[in-house]
Amino acid sequence: MRGRALIISENAPVPSDRRVWNEARALTAAGWEVSVICAQGRDRHTAPFERLEDIDIHRYPLEPAAGGPLGYVREYGQAMWRIRRLARKLARTRSFDVVHACNPPDFLLLAARSLRRKGARFVFDHHDLVPELYTAKFGGGPLQRVAVALERIAFRAADVVVCTNDSYRRIALERGRMRPDDVFVVRNGPDLERFRPAAPDATWKRGRKHLIAYLGIMGPQDGLDHALRALGALRARRDDWHAVFIGEGDMLEEMRALAAELDIAGNVEFAGWRYDDDIRTILSTADVCLAPDPPSPLNDVSTMIKIPEYMAMGRPLVSYDLRESRVSAGEAALYAEPGDVAGFADRIETLLSDPAQRERMGALGRRRVEEQLAWQHSVDHLLAAYDRACGVGEFPAPRGVVESPTPA
Numbered sequence: 539m540r541g542r543a544l545i546i547s548e549n550a551p552v553p554s555d556r557r558v559w560n561e562a563r564a565l566t567a568a569g570w571e572v573s574v575i576c577a578q579g580r581d582r583h584t585a586p587f588e589r590l591e592d593i594d595i596h597r598y599p600l601e602p603a604a605g606g607p608l609g610y611v612r613e614y615g616q617a618m619w620r621i622r623r624l625a626r627k628l629a630r631t632r633s634f635d636v637v638h639a640c641n642p643p644d645f646l647l648l649a650a651r652s653l654r655r656k657g658a659r660f661v662f663d664h665h666d667l668v669p670e671l672y673t674a675k676f677g678g679g680p681l682q683r684v685a686v687a688l689e690r691i692a693f694r695a696a697d698v699v700v701c702t703n704d705s706y707r708r709i710a711l712e713r714g715r716m717r718p719d720d721v722f723v724v725r726n727g728p729d730l731e732r733f734r735p736a737a738p739d740a741t742w743k744r745g746r747k748h749l750i751a752y753l754g755i756m757g758p759q760d761g762l763d764h765a766l767r768a769l770g771a772l773r774a775r776r777d778d779w780h781a782v783f784i785g786e787g788d789m790l791e792e793m794r795a796l797a798a799e800l801d802i803a804g805n806v807e808f809a810g811w812r813y814d815d816d817i818r819t820i821l822s823t824a825d826v827c828l829a830p831d832p833p834s835p836l837n838d839v840s841t842m843i844k845i846p847e848y849m850a851m852g853r854p855l856v857s858y859d860l861r862e863s864r865v866s867a868g869e870a871a872l873y874a875e876p877g878d879v880a881g882f883a884d885r886i887e888t889l890l891s892d893p894a895q896r897e898r899m900g901a902l903g904r905r906r907v908e909e910q911l912a913w914q915h916s917v918d919h920l921l922a923a924y925d926r927a928c929g930v931g932e933f934p935a936p937r938g939v940v941e942s943p944t945p946a
Contacts, residue, residue, distance in 0.1 A: 540569040541635035541928065544628065544653070546646045548617045549665070551579035552595055554811075556843065557665065557702075557726050558640055562593050564917045565924070573634075575624050577617065596624050607672075607681050614643045621649040634658045636927055642668045644685070644692040659927040662696035663724075664706055670836035674759035690714070698927040700724040700920065703862055705839035722923040726843045728850040729913040735851050736818040743823065744807070748779040748890050751824035751853075753817060754844045756787030759837060761830035761858075763789075763796060764879055768830070770800035771883035779890065781806045782820055821851040825896060826889045829857035829867075833876035841866055846911045849903030854896050856885045866911065870903025 543565055545558060552574050553559035562572045572593045577600040578584050588595045598620035602613060628634075629652060637653050639646035640663040647660050654660060669685040676682075693699065693714030699721045701707050710721045743749045750769070756762050762783070769781055783793070783806065790808065797806045812820070821827065827848040831837045838860050845866045848855045857863045859873035872888060874881035889896050 539571055541924075542571045542632060543573070543636040543638055543924070544625065544634045544650070544658075545572060545574045545638045545640065546621055546625070546649065547574065547576045547640040548600075548614070548621070548646060549640065549642055550576070551583040551597065552576045553590060554579060554583055555640075556729075560729055560913045560916075561638070561663075561724075561920060563591060563729075564913075564920055566592050568917075568921055570924070573628060575621055575628075596628070598624060607676050607679075611681075614645075617643075618645065618649050621646065625650050626652055629653055629656065636661055636924060638663060639692075640665055641692065642666050642671065644668050644688040647692060647695045659697045660695055661923060661927050662692050662699045664699055664701040664710060667706070667709065667836050667840070670834070671759065674834050674836050675757070696720075698722065698923050700923045702726050703839070703841045703865065705862055709839070720926065722919050722926070724916045724920045724923065725911065726841050726846070727911045727913045727916060728847050728907065730850065730908065731914075733814065733818065733847065733850055736815070736822045738823040739819050740823065742780070742782060742820055744780045746778055746780045746805075748825045749820075749823050750779055750781040750826050750828065750886065751820055751848075752781070752783045752785070752828045752830070752844075753821065753847060754785050754842070756783070756785050756789045756793060758789060759831070759834060760787070760789070761832045761837075762793045764832055764858075764877075764882065765828050765830035766793060766796050766800060766802065766806065767879045768883040768886060769806065770802050771880060772886055773802050773805060775887060776890070777805070779805065779825075782824075783808050784810075784812050784817060784820060786811050817847075818851065821848060821853055824851075824853050826886055827853045827855040828886075829855055829863060829871070830882065831858060831860065831863065833858060833860060838862070845871075846907050849900075849911070850907045852900040852904040854889055854899035854903065856882060856889065858882070867903065868906055870899050870906060872899075 547558045562574055566572050574595045576597055578597040586597050600617055634653050637650040637658045638661040668689055672682050672685045699710045699716055701710055707721050707723050710716045797803045829842055829845050831842055839862055841862050849870050855871045857871045857873055858876045872885040874885055
């Protein structure tokens, strides 16, 4: 055994949180004994304790945020208290060499201060820019300044930071004032041993010629309104498509209402959250996939996991031309000017009208995932971050992803 690691995640239950689950599995395969603390799911992953693939998963009940910023204050306060209790309970029967906290929120390492006193090293897994995420959801205000302060505390508490891309690495170095040797890029990417194309199922097209798909969270920052307005413009030109939106989130009911308002409810299906088998089938059936994340200080520098997941299925996609979206997708996407809904609709129509282009772009995307973006390419960097935290080993230089030329 290389050591014991405790991974803390509040944002989603494990194993539904693919990044956290990939990390836990990679560490276990490398000889670490891994325990996870996370929230219970609402309709799946509800057991307080579960052992999967030699990983101990401890879950606590959590009421999700409701009622705006104060709802998040209540949620995070409740989570902090429950995580701290679980961490102390686990510490009574075992020691931990590494505590690995995945944001949001940014203060989860504080829940494990007692483990720090017993010698645990701290890894901060920087999934989201919480100050920018808060601004995207609620605007500025006093709580946004609190978010900035908490982010600063997270960087100061961490021995090592792992982040999802080079843009986040730059933020850790500049805003977080971390040393370059203590920041590792561990990119999000599909695990190709598990997330691979499936046989298409034409029933998802609901009798129409084409299928358009979206996979992901449905929050204010995710651009579902942009996608639906683009589909509204597309339907004015052609009615030979059906769209499936996979996922849940704060905006789901509002988006159902918007689809009805745009008179496209008959073409748009909100399928809720699905297990991997359904997700792979829907994406493998799709002709075009959507990444409608609008421009913002958060989205411009964030890696959208849905993009390499589309590419892993060999699907072309339409995206706004954001820096990290282009880094991920390369020539597997057609890009609209950020915020240009009409241009987004034009690019969807371009792909629906050209099966040869769809096939070419899908093949390019699949190859790009295999060669650069799959989770398998991130494992060595995760293990190097752990070695760094524990003060052993030699460490690879930070590695980015080679950007592809602008598609024609």
